[in-house]
Each structure stands twice: as structure tokens, then as C-alpha cells.
Amino acid sequence: MSYVEVAVNSPGGRGSTFVYTCDPAQPVDVGSLVVVPFGNAEAQGVVLARIDRPPDIPIRPVSRVLDSAPLLSANQISLARWMAEHYCCPLIDALALMLPPGVAQRPVTFLSLVPGADLPREVSEGEYLVLEALRQNRPVDLGRLRQALARRRLARQTEKILRRLIGLGVVQRETTIRPATTGPRLEAFASLAADVDEARVALAALERAPRQQEVLARLIQAGPGNAVAMALLREEGVADTRTVTALVKRGLATLERREVRRDPLAHRVFPSVAPPALTPRQEAVMGEIRAALDGSECRAFLLHGITGSGKTEVYLRTIAEGLARGKRAIVLVPEISLTPQTIQRFAGRFPGRVAVLHSRLTAGERFDEWRRIRAGEADVVVGSRSAVFAPVPGLGVIVVDEEHEWSYKQEKTPRYHARDVARKLAEIAGLTLILGSATPALESYHDARRGHLRLLTMPERIGAYSAPSVLPNRPERMGPSSPGDAPSSPSGEMAKGASQWRSGPGERGAGEAWSPSRAGLPPVDVVDLRAELRSGNRTIFSASLRNA
Secondary structure, three states: OOEEEEEEEEEEHHHOOOOEEOOOOOOOOOOOEEEEEEEEEEEEEEEEEEOOOOOOOOEEOEEEEEEOOOOHHHHHHHHHHHHHOOOOHHHHHHHHHHHHHHOOOEEEEEEOOOOOOOOOOOOOOHHHHHHHHHHHOOOEEHHHHHHHHHHHOOHHHHHHHHHHHOOOOOOEEEEOOOOOOOOOEEEEEEOOOOOOHHHHHHHHHOOOOHHHHHHHHHHHOOOHHHHHHHHHHHOOOOOOOHHHHHHHHHHOOOEEEEOOOOOOOOOOOOOOOOOOOOOOHHHHHHHHHHHHHHHOEEEEEEEEEOOOOHHHHHHHHHHHHHHHOOOEEEEEOOHHOOOOOHHHHHHOOOOOOOEEEEEOOHHHHHHHHHHHHHHHOEEEEEOOOOHHHHHHHHHHHEEEEEEHHHHHOOOOOOOEEEEHHHHHHHHHHHEEEEEEOOOOOOOHHHHHHHOOOOOEEEOOOOOOOHHHHHOOOOOOOOOOOOOOOOOOOOOEEEOOOOOOOEEOOOOOOOOOOHHHHHOOOOOOEEEEEHHHHHHOOOOOOOOOOHHH
């Protein structure tokens, strides 16, 4: 007899895990979704590990396995255990984030009247409310009964009321697991059953059935072995199901249901884009990343690059280098930045190899993308924070763009931070991780200073070293330049007592004056509205802005 540790998806089992037996002739794999007996009912569960030495108590067996292959990997289970401890959430809630959409279901309790039972004559107010709700002789969700009792301030007496009515033999309780709310999409397809010559002969004999004749002509046009969707035939006004069924009875057509993928990128064309030449700074950054890809240990980088420095091209090159080594990738993007243009950058560089996961997809689209990713049909996953849980086989690279963004924080339980989850996953699985930002989070920058992240800098824009005549001309700086006159920083200077501050180059050597050709940045003027107020301007617009 073999034993497994299971996390149970039930309100009574959310605080710990439980041990079950399984048949040695049919072992249950770690990561499988199962149904187990729990209390007086059944519940879903996820197999976390095999146990060699069971406790000395009676142990019940696993009822059945719900999927032919494990849904979760060992790395995902380890990540879920860390999340449960780090974010103080039930383990099953962390595991549910990694399951296919709509699959995780808690057991639901229904109550109904026992057929033929005599109702008691004397009942309390709460018992009367329950019996009135069940008089329709239809099962009622226990949650709805609780709400009805709560309106009368009787919610705390629910269990006491039900125990008495069940003890009297007038009410029965049944707990069941609802089926998954999402599954494969099946559509009807018609195809030619006879060969073309026979079909043409039959076509001439269908003069009295013009609708069947029209459908048969359409199937002949498609050719043998080429199925035509019934939805398309209806859209073209050619046929309905009754007409095709008549042809099936004649042996001229076949009608079957096939799985159809709900593709969120359907009807979009992504032209292939050739990679541009790298700048010296990009090449230096890629040198360090290549060394990490060739190693087997986790290498985490903080890519601090100003806007326009070419961070996205570094991401694309890193993914390409990883794919060349047989390593797939996940790219996390803030929800607000997940635009068609962003997806086009990756889909154009890796045509046919990109999957997307974000909140604007339908449940069916997320389900199909999840299955496609798990099957290894997509090499690059681009998405918002939930994409960090994508079941990517052979994952080798994770990119977190704009890692400082607040939208990486989940607002519902478990309240995780996708950036920190990505860091932990990279640590568990030995992945290459790139956190990119023009304004890194203080925590990330502090970790880079301490050596927990490798800091890579890209302080110049693409074209920053172009000839001065190519870039717009502007004043080099405002105010006095002596150190005692104004504070200075890597990002700019402000003149003492001046009302305006002009942006600087990002980084420069000691004593090096910055210029348009060196910085490649647009001018930025910050106006002190207190000075504007003293000058008599009481509007929200500065004089320079109004004049411009």
C-alpha cells in the first residue's frame, strides 16, 4: 500500500494537509488533481508528495483521479508551499492559482426534504424558515439558507437547526463537487462521406431537396477529408443541422464534434521582424546574461535602463538565446502596458510561438492557452501577474518588465507580489531572471547593492552618441554650476533659488558636461509653483507652460 499527502479544497481542510492511500497497481502521480473522502462527503484535492511511513491511524483511500496527467510540477508545488508560508494563506489557495481556469471547485452542500416525511407540528422560527425554503422539493444550496437565516439574525444557529431537522428525519443533506466551469470547446463539423464521383451522381438526384443539394455541393467543393464547420455553413446561409442530418442518413456526409481552440490572437497578423544590431551597452549586458544562461544555477539581474535605452531588445535577445538552448520563457508586463503593440513586439520576433495570459481574456481563452502552454506548443508566455504561474515545461527565463509597478500586487487572497513570486520560482528552479525598470523599486535596488541581484545599467538612450546636429538643440543647464550653489544628482541639477530644474543625462563621468548628443533625452523642466505664486500667478499653469 502506498500513501500520499493531499491538500484538500474544502473549508474544513484549508489549514493543513491530509494522508490518503492509493492502489499500488494504479499509483497516483504527484501534482495530480484527485477526489478524496473528507468528513461525510467528498472533496477535490491536489497530491503534494508520496509518504513512505504513514501515521498509526485508519487511512482512507483516494476515490479517483480527475486528470490523466499531473496538472502541477514539483517546482510549482514547492512554490505554493512557500507562498502559503510567506503570504499566510491556505496552501490550497496558492495551488489553485496554478490550476487550469475553472477547474478548482470546492464541495457544495445541498439540502432537501425527505420524500414522504411528516413535517413536525411545533418548530422554531429558524426551523420554519428552513422548511419553507425547502417546500419546493428542490435541493437548496446551504449558502443560500445561511443568507436567509442571517437576515433574521439566526446565522449562528444554522448548524443547530439543521441537526434537529435531520435528526427528525425530515431534511437530508447531500454534498457534491460541481463540475469544472470551463472545458474544451466542441463544435460540429460536416464532411463528405462518399467519394467525389458518387457524390456528384447523388447531387443530380437531389433535385427535390434543394437544401440538401446545396449542402452536398458545398462539401464536394471542400473536398474529401476536409471538414466544414456547421457554424460556417449557417453563416453562409447554406444549411442547418436538420439538412446535414438528412445527408448523413443517406450516407453522403458525416457529422462530428471536434475541439476548437479559442485563440485570443486569431485574425491578427504579426509580420516577422529582424533583430536590429545591438549597441555596445546592450552587447555588454547580453554578455553577462549569456553566461547566466549557460550555467545551471539561478542568476537574477536588475536591469536599470532609462526609457529608450533598449531594454525590450535585451529581453527579446535573452529569450532568443534561451530558446536556442532549449529553454522557454515567461514575460510579465504590467496590465496597463499589455497593449497590442507590446504583444506584437514578441509575436513578430517569435511568430507562432507566443501565448498570452491576462485578465481581459475569456475563461475559455485562458483555459485553451493554459492547455497549449502545458503541452509545450508555446515557447514564450506574455502576460500580466498571473502568467507567472503558467505551466511552462522546460522553463529557463523569466522577465519582469517595469518591475516597480504596483499592479504586480494581487488584491485578493492570496495577496502575492508577482515580482517576488518570480524571484522565488527562479531560485527554486534555477532560472535566469531579469527585473527591468527605468525606476527600480527601492527593495530591488537595495538587493542589488547587497549583491542579491546582479545590477546591469543602461544609462543612455539608443542613439545617444549620434552627431549633435541630429538631435534637438537645447540649453545645457540652468543656473550656477559650482558645487556650492546647487545640489546635484545623477539625474540632474537645480540652481539655488531658481524656479526651474532641467533633466540631466542619467549617468556621466566626473567633471563631464552633458549635452544633447551625450544624453539623447528630451528636455524636462520642473517648475516651482511657489515662485510662480510669489510672482502673482495664481493659476495651475506656470508662465512657461502657458507661453509654450
